């Protein structure tokens with residue numbers, strides 16, 4: 001069967017080197033936190049082939065591209081009942097796994113990488129691990145510590161619930177067609193935080209509000225939240241800017257705002 005034609009609007013950049021696919025698979029699921037594995041965007045299945053050899057994983061794939069789905073099915077890369085045609089962003093993960101713990105892997109479509117990260121965050125009770133290939137700058141943001149220019153919303157939200165690791169960088173020429181930027185593989189592993197001790201909705205709102213005006217002091221960026229608590233607003237922490245705050249600092253602010 002002929003190859004899948006790369007479609008730009010679907011973020012298709014096919015990995016060429018099976019060794020990189022193997023390395024990505026090897027980095028995944030070694031702590032056996034889950035059996036149910038979902039690969040997002042298998043394309044022509046270069047990573048799927050490595051995963052399908054893993055007897056410790058029950059691998060499923062989802063791709064939005066009918067041509068890719070046909071390719072995987074015709075080439076028997078996985079049994080048909082493990083191949084889903086659809087949009088990962090619309091998928092009900094709890095329904096898919098029947099509530100079982102889940103590991104997510106993929107060379108992700110870069111046009112929706114942030115949305116994939118937010119979806120993992122929202123499903124953090126289910127998603128025990130993720131090994132994913134992103135644009136390098138997105139990968140760097142997720143793993144960044146406080147104090148860095150790239151530290152942002154996804155850094156704080158994900159680091160609140162996951163141990164984050166930068167694994168390796170991949171050159172643009174390892175893909176067909178090559179993307180404009182380098183890529184990187186990162187790993188997220190669920191930590192043991194069940195509950196931050198503050199309202200998770202408030203936590204997300206505060207983190208977003210703080211970084212949406214990241215050049216301003218927190219006193220200005222969080223003004224709508226501080227208006228009713230002028231005494232609290234005087235505290236020193238509000239002289240800082242979002243990028244200077246750790247996860248614990250954000251949790252602390254939420255706790256004070258709830259009192």
Ligand code: SAH
Pocket residue numbers: 010011012013014015016040041042043044045046047062063064065068086087088089106107108109110112
């Ligand atoms: N894993 C393959 C292909 C990566 S390209 C490889 O490494 O070669 C990204 C893949 O994501 C494409 O196959 C594309 O069709 C798929 N994709 C794009 N948007 C998607 C979505 N919303 N849900 C599921 N898959 C999607």
